Amino acid sequence: MIATATAPSRPRYVQIEESLHALLETGGYRPGDKLPPEPELAQQLGVSRATLREALRSFEQQGIINRKQGVGTFVNLRPPYIESGLESLESIEMLLASRQILPTFLQRTVCTEAALPKAAQRLSIDEGEPLTVVTSTVTVAGSPVAYLLEVTPEGFVEAAAIQSAATSLLHLLLDNRESYDIAYAVAHIAPVHGTEAICGALGVGGQTPLFFVEQTVYSAAHQPRFYSRNYYVPNFFDFHIIRKREI
Amino acid sequence: MIATATAPSRPRYVQIEESLHALLETGGYRPGDKLPPEPELAQQLGVSRATLREALRSFEQQGIINRKQGVGTFVNLRPPYIESGLESLESIEMLLASRQILPTFLQRTVCTEAALPKAAQRLSIDEGEPLTVVTSTVTVAGSPVAYLLEVTPEGFVEAAAIQSAATSLLHLLLDNRESYDIAYAVAHIAPVHGTEAICGALGVGGQTPLFFVEQTVYSAAHQPRFYSRNYYVPNFFDFHIIRKREI
DNA sequence: GACAAATATTTGTCAGACAACTGGATTATA
DNA sequence: TATAATCCAGTTGTCTGACAAATATTTGTC
Numbered sequence A, B: 001m002i003a004t005a006t007a008p009s010r011p012r013y014v015q016i017e018e019s020l021h022a023l024l025e026t027g028g029y030r031p032g033d034k035l036p037p038e039p040e041l042a043q044q045l046g047v048s049r050a051t052l053r054e055a056l057r058s059f060e061q062q063g064i065i066n067r068k069q070g071v072g073t074f075v076n077l078r079p080p081y082i083e084s085g086l087e088s089l090e091s092i093e094m095l096l097a098s099r100q101i102l103p104t105f106l107q108r109t110v111c112t113e114a115a116l117p118k119a120a121q122r123l124s125i126d127e128g129e130p131l132t133v134v135t136s137t138v139t140v141a142g143s144p145v146a147y148l149l150e151v152t153p154e155g156f157v158e159a160a161a162i163q164s165a166a167t168s169l170l171h172l173l174l175d176n177r178e179s180y181d182i183a184y185a186v187a188h189i190a191p192v193h194g195t196e197a198i199c200g201a202l203g204v205g206g207q208t209p210l211f212f213v214e215q216t217v218y219s220a221a222h223q224p225r226f227y228s229r230n231y232y233v234p235n236f237f238d239f240h241i242i243r244k245r246e247i
Numbered sequence C: 001g002a003c004a005a006a007t008a009t010t011t012g013t014c015a016g017a018c019a020a021c022t023g024g025a026t027t028a029t030a
Numbered sequence D: 001t002a003t004a005a006t007c008c009a010g011t012t013g014t015c016t017g018a019c020a021a022a023t024a025t026t027t028g029t030c
Helices: A012-026 A038-045 A049-061 A092-097 A117-123 A159-164 A169-175 A196-202 B012-026 B038-045 B049-061 B092-097 B117-123 B159-164 B169-175 B196-202
Strands: A065-068 A072-075 A104-114 A130-140 A143-153 A182-193 A209-219 A224-232 A239-244 B065-068 B072-075 B104-114 B130-140 B143-153 B182-193 B209-219 B224-232 B239-244
Touching: A012 A038, A012 A049, A038 A049, A049 A065, A049 B049, A092 A169, A117 A143, A117 A224, A130 A159, A143 A169, A143 A196, A159 A169, A169 A224, A182 A224, A182 B182, A182 B209, A209 B182, A209 B209, B012 B038, B012 B049, B038 B049, B049 B065, B092 B169, B117 B143, B117 B224, B130 B159, B143 B169, B143 B196, B159 B169, B169 B224, B182 B224
Parallel strands: none
Antiparallel strands: A065 A072, A104 A130, A130 A143, A143 A224, A182 A209, A182 B239, A209 A224, A239 B182, B065 B072, B104 B130, B130 B143, B143 B224, B182 B209, B209 B224
C-alpha cells in the first residue's frame, strides 16, 4: 500500500497522516466536502478507528479539517496564502520557483574565516573555529534582487559541493534532507539601509530601505547548523506571514 | 476536577489538552522530563487512554512533546523564542506586557469614513459602507514607538466601547474572545519610509527606515473583520519568526 | 568484566461497544 | 393546515480491555 520508506519504525498514525494528505490532495476532496464516516475511512486505509482518529486529531490541530459530533468531518476552507509565507522555511530558489522564476547567482564567493565571538556563539562552536562563508548576489532577469551572506562551520557541508553548486547554501542544505537534518530557523527581520558595498551590489541608492533577514537554522535536535544575513530589495518581494491566535 | 467552562459541548480531548498544558506549565515539568506512563496519566486526568492519546497526538504535532515506543513521552526542548514571535497574533499591548512595559496611546482619534474600493475589497463589504477608523501613536516612557491605523466595519464593535477604550482596536477584539471570534491574520511586512505626518508623529527623520506591517484579521470562518496599517520604529522592536520546514 | 538471555516497562494498535449529538422525517396536537 | 413534539438513523466522542512491538533493565552465564 504505502511504501515502507526510510524508517520502518515510524508509527502508523504518522503514515496514515500522509495517506490522508494524499487523499485530500489527489482524491478530489475540495474545501467544504464531507469525508466518509470514520469506520469506513478506517477500513479504507486499513487501520483501526482509534489510530485513524489520532491522525485526524493532528489534521484538526493544523486546521485542515473540522470535526463535529453527530454531523461529520469536513475539509476546511484554507486561509488565503496559507503556503509559502515567511513562516515556512524555504530557500530563495524555492520561493522563486513557485512563481516560475529562475534566479542567477552572481559574484558568488566562497571563503574560509575564523569564527568571531558572535558567530561562534550563534553556531555554538568555539571562537576561532573555521567557518565557510558564502556571499552572493541574486539576480532575476538581470536585475539584482537580493544579497546573501551565508555561514556554516567548515566541514558540515562538503567543500566540493559548495564550490560546484550554483545555488544558495541554504538550498543545498534543504535539498539534501538525508544528509542535513534541517528542521527550522529563527529569523529576525528589520528594515535597514544597506552599506555602500551592499547597495552597490544591489544597484540601489543608499536611501532605499532594504528588507533585512538574519536567521539561524537549526536541526531537529535544536543544534544550530547555519546562519545567514540576507538583504532583499523590497519592491520585488512581497513577504507575508500567517499569524495565528494562540490559546 | 476541571471546570466545565463556557462550552459544555467542547470535546473532551480539547479540554484534556488544556489540562495537559497547565500540567506542563505549572506542574513543574521541564524540557527533557519524562511524563508518567499513559495509563497513569489517563487516570490522573480522569479520562480514557484513547482520549488522552488524541490530546497527546496534538501536542506531538505542535512539537511540545516527543513520544517513543517502549521508552516514554518526553517534554521537548523548546526552540528559542518559541513564544511571541510574529507568527503569533498579538496586540501591541500584549507584546509589550510580556516585557512588563505599559504603553500609552497618544493622539488617539476615532472617525467614520466611507469605504474606498481597496478597503471594501479587503473587508469583503460594499464600497461606501461606513468604516470606523482609529489612529493612534503608541509611546513608551514618553518616546513614540509605533503609529497605528486600524479599520473595521462600523457596527462590528460597539462605538462606545471604541471611544472609551485607551487601547488599540486589535486589543479590544482579542481581549473579548466571546464577542469577536478572531482566529488569525495575514500580515504583509515591508521596510518603508514614513510619510511626513507619520515621521512627525514618531519623531524620526524622513530617512529612517520604518517597519511596516499591513494585516487583515479573520474570524475562524475566514471572514475578514479588521485590518490595520502599522508603522514600527525598528530600534525599539525586535521582530522574529520561527520558520518551520514543511514536508 | 563481558556477553547473552530473560523480564519489565512503555508506547502502538486493535476490536467492539455504547454515549452524545445532529438533522431530518414522522407523528401528534392545536 | 400549521406547528410542535417525538422518534430515528447517521456520525463523532469516549470507554474498556487486550495484545503487539520496541526499548531498557535485570539476571544469568562464562
